[in-house]
Amino acid sequence: MIILTRIDDRLVHAQVVVGWGRELNPGRIIVADDEVASDEWESELYMSAASSEIRVSILPVRGAFEQISAGVFDAERAILLVKGPAEILRLLDMGLEIGEVNVGGMHFRDGKVKVLENVYLDDGDRMALRELVKRGVTLEARALPGQEKVILNSRVV
Amino acid sequence: MKENDAIGIIVTHGNLAQELLNTVESIVGKVDFCQAISNADLNDEALIERVRKIIDEHSDAYSILFVDYFGGSCSMNCSRAVKGYDRAVVISGINLPILLDFVTKRGTMGPEEIIDHLIQRGQESVRVIDP
Numbered sequence: 044m045i046i047l048t049r050i051d052d053r054l055v056h057a058q059v060v061v062g063w064g065r066e067l068n069p070g071r072i073i074v075a076d077d078e079v080a081s082d083e084w085e086s087e088l089y090m091s092a093a094s095s096e097i098r099v100s101i102l103p104v105r106g107a108f109e110q111i112s113a114g115v116f117d118a119e120r121a122i123l124l125v126k127g128p129a130e131i132l133r134l135l136d137m138g139l140e141i142g143e144v145n146v147g148g149m150h151f152r153d154g155k156v157k158v159l160e161n162v163y164l165d166d167g168d169r170m171a172l173r174e175l176v177k178r179g180v181t182l183e184a185r186a187l188p189g190q191e192k193v194i195l196n197s198r199v200v
Numbered sequence: 201m202k203e204n205d206a207i208g209i210i211v212t213h214g215n216l217a218q219e220l221l222n223t224v225e226s227i228v229g230k231v232d233f234c235q236a237i238s239n240a241d242l243n244d245e246a247l248i249e250r251v252r253k254i255i256d257e258h259s260d261a262y263s264i265l266f267v268d269y270f271g272g273s274c275s276m277n278c279s280r281a282v283k284g285y286d287r288a289v290v291i292s293g294i295n296l297p298i299l300l301d302f303v304t305k306r307g308t309m310g311p312e313e314i315i316d317h318l319i320q321r322g323q324e325s326v327r328v329i330d331p
Contacts (some may be wrong), residue, residue: 053244057213057272088279092271150243 045111048123048141050131051148054079054102055092055099055124058147058186063122065098066188071098071121075107075130104130108137113189135178141187144175146184159193161186172199205261206311207233208302209254210294211247211278213266215240231303233261233292239274251281257322262311263288264318266299289315297325306330 046067051059051085054074063069072093080103090099098119102110107123110116125131131144139160148161155163164172172182172195182195212218217236226230235254239247255263265282267275270292282288289311291298301321307312 053273057269058275060271075323084283088276092276094271139206152243152245 044117044120045123046120046142047145048125048131049134049145049147050125050127052150053128053148055089056124059122059124060097062094062187064094067122068120069097070119070123071100072105073111073116073121073123074099074101075104075117075123075125075134076101079105080106104133105137108134108139111139128175129170131180132171132174135175135180143181144184146172146182147186158198159184159196162195164199169199176200205233206264206302206306206314207254207258207261208266208299208306209237209251209278210234210266210299211226211237211239211251211274213239213272213274216268216269218278220294220296220299223296224303227300228303233306234299239277244273244277244280247277248281251278255281259287261287264289264301264302264311264315266294267292269292287311291315291318291322293322294310295325298322 046069047063054076055072059072074089075184079089080101086101087191089101090176127149131141149163149168151163154167159165174180176196176199183192184195185192210220210318215238217238221231221234221236237247237250251265260276265288267278267280267290269275275290275292278290282290298318298321302318305317309317
C-alpha cells in the first residue's frame with residue numbers, strides 16, 4: 044500500500060526518513076528512478092540512508108510500476124519517491140493510479156524560479172506539473188508533515 | 201603545510217556548521233584550516249562542487265569532512281564529493297568534542313590515526329550523566 048507519493052530531488056534523506064517516517068511509520072521506501080537504479084554505488088548510498096526499520100527498494104520506473112501493480116508492497120506501508128514530475132507522469136501513463144502527490148523538494152538549479160521555500164520550477168517542470176493537474180492529480184506542497192499543505196494546482200496552470 | 205596536516209570541512213543542515221565552528225573558535229581562538237558549509241542555500245550539485253573545490257585547493261593536505269547526520273543529504277553529498285579522492289574522508293555524527301580534538305591534535309598524528317582518534321573521542325563523549 045502506497046501511503047505517500049512524493050517528489051523530492053534528494054530522494055532518501057533525513058526529512059523523509061525522520062520527518063515523514065515518524066508520522067507515517069513506513070516499512071518501506073520505494074525509489075523509482077532509472078538513473079539511480081542503474082548505478083550500484085548510488086543505490087547503495089540511498090539504501091544506507093534509511094533507518095534499520097525501513098526497507099528500501101531502488102527500482103527503475105517501469106520496475107516500480109510492475110512491482111506496485113503486482114501487489115508486491117500491498118502488505119506494507121510504503122513511501123514512493125521520485126525525483127520529479129516526469130516520473131509521476133510516466134507512472135500514470137503505465138496505468139498506476141495516483142490521486143495526490145506531495146511536492147516535497149524541487150531545489151534550486153540554474154534557470155529555476157522560486158515558487159515556495161522548497162519548490163523551484165522551470166518551464167519544463169511547470170509543463171509536467173500542469174499535465175499532472177490535467178489528469179486529476181492534486182499537488183500538495185510541503186517539506187514535512189507538520190507544515191501546512193500548499194495546493195499547487197492553480198499555480199502551475 | 202606538513203605532510204600530516206589536515207583541513208576540516210564542516211557540512212551540516214541549517215546554521216549548525218557555522219555555529220559549531222564559532223563555538224570551537226570561542227574556546228581555542230581563530231581556526232584558519234576549517235570551513236563551514238550549510239546545505240540550506242546549495243543544491244546537491246553545488247554543494248558537491250563547493251566541497252571538491254576546497255579539497256582541490258588544499259591538495260597538499262588531507263581533507264576531513266565533518267557531517268551532522270548519517271544518511272542526511274549532507275552526508276550523502278559529501279560521500280559523493282570524496283568519491284575518487286585518496287586523501288579525503290567523511291566523518292558523520294559530529295559533536296563538539298570531535299571538532300575540538302581535531303583542531304587541537306591535528307598535526308600531532310597522521311591522518312589515519314587522527315580519524316580513529318576522533319571517532320573514539322566522539323563516541324566516548326556520548327554518555328549518561330547520572331550523579
